[in-house]
Amino acid sequence: MRIAVVGSGIAGLASAWLLSRKHEVTLFEASDYLGGHTHTHEVEQDGRRYRIDSGFIVHNPAHYPLLTRMFAQLGVASQPTTMSFSVHSEASGLEYNAATLDTLFCQRRNLLSPRFLGMVRDLARFYREAPALLLQRDDMTTLGDYLDQHRYGAAFRDEHLIPMASALWSSPATQILKFPARYLVQFMANHQMLQLGDRPQWRVVQGGSSSYVAALRAHWPVHERLNCPVFSIRRHHDGVEVDSAAGSERFEQIVLACPSDQALALLADANEREQSILGAMTYQANDTVLHTDASVLPRRRKAWAAWNAWLPRDPQAPCTVSYCMNLLQGIDSPEPFVVSLNRTDAIDPDKVLARMRYQHPVYTQAAVNAQTRKAEIQGWRRTWFAGAYWGWGFHEDGMRSAVEVAAALGVHWPLGGGPLEPLEMHKQELAA
Secondary structure (H helix, E strand, O other): OEEEEEOOOHHHHHHHHHHOOOOEEEEEOOOOOOOOOOOEEEEEEOOEEEEEEOOOOEEOOOOOHHHHHHHHHHOOOEEEOOOOEEEEEOOOOOEEEOOOHHHHOOOHHHHHOHHHHHHHHHHHHHHHHHHHHHHOOOOOOEHHHHHHHOOOOHHHHHHHHHHHHHHHHOOOHHHHHOOEHHHHHHHHHHOOOOOOOOOOOOEEEOOOOOHHHHHHHOOOOOEEEOOOOEEEEEEEOOEEEEEEOOEEEEEOEEEEOOOHHHHHHHEOOOOHHHHHHHHOOEEEEEEEEEEOOHHHOOOOHHHOOOEEEEEOOOOOOOOOEEEEHHHHHOOOOOOOOEEEEOOHHHOOHHHEEEEEEEEEEEOOHHHHHHHOOHHHOOOHHHEEEOOHHHOOOOHHHHHHHHHHHHHHOOOOOOEOOEOOOHHHHHHHHHHO
């Protein structure tokens, strides 16, 4: 079959890679590079060249089994990294790095601070009590209501849990409080985050994450269409008409591997179910800057972590997090390489290396409910939807959705003992 894939994030890349084993695949990408959030920048500093990531960074074999399997098949090498997390509060001046006891109490006065010690106690209590939510499948309680009902302190809420979740999902604090509590806890449980020790070893791709994109391109017969935005899609009984910068073409099937709102906008003949399901999933735009301005990191060097959350005075302000890429990618350089979300105005313009604007899914109860209705639109009128938005918004979720679509179109990628059918995969994902 002739199949069009629209979008070259992980869902589009994996869809094209798998489907091209049996079908003729054309991959449409509006940008000038393949990868979407897999974005590696070539940087020169003091005569040395570096490859710095600004989107997808980390994975681990335990919780990214499909991605890890693909890397193994492609011969993509990875290396261990740290997932340390720090917080700096603009209002109070609080700083801590949760990596060790020494860095946790890098401000020694916190050893005697009732508020800070209460935060640590609440953290241990949350890890102990929150898993009970997983036994209540229909629980619709928001995270804000759950924390209030169980009398968690403001310090734990505002200076640990919310910044951590904001950093993970690139969402403002007010939005995180509306997040379904059970959904958040399910993610944390699946990633072994509800425990103080014995956490999985996280890894980064050697040479930058786009190394896997290069490996994919070396192993596929896909027709690549870079700088080729799709303008509209119309379905017919005998095929799909794609109108793009390359003109109008006919395909037998189409995989929309772009964000759900973009997919809906492209469908010239979307039905009510597609509008209802895809329209329930919204996105948060995040200004992202790759730079060398260390002033956005915590004041104390001991507080520097892989992920550094900065808490603005205004709780309505966007999520602000800076990733220290030297720690994450194991880079030794004269100046730190930093990727900051939503702190553009605080960064010295002379130290800016690249500017991006990434879209991230916003998880509301409506979005979570829409996820459970995927089967209502998947494959209807020769149209398939792949994207990380069907899961928690991470690389493995995009990979899983691509594997599911490929299986439905006759390309089975064995998982453990054998192929997993698409609907069965979705049931297992929801039941996990």
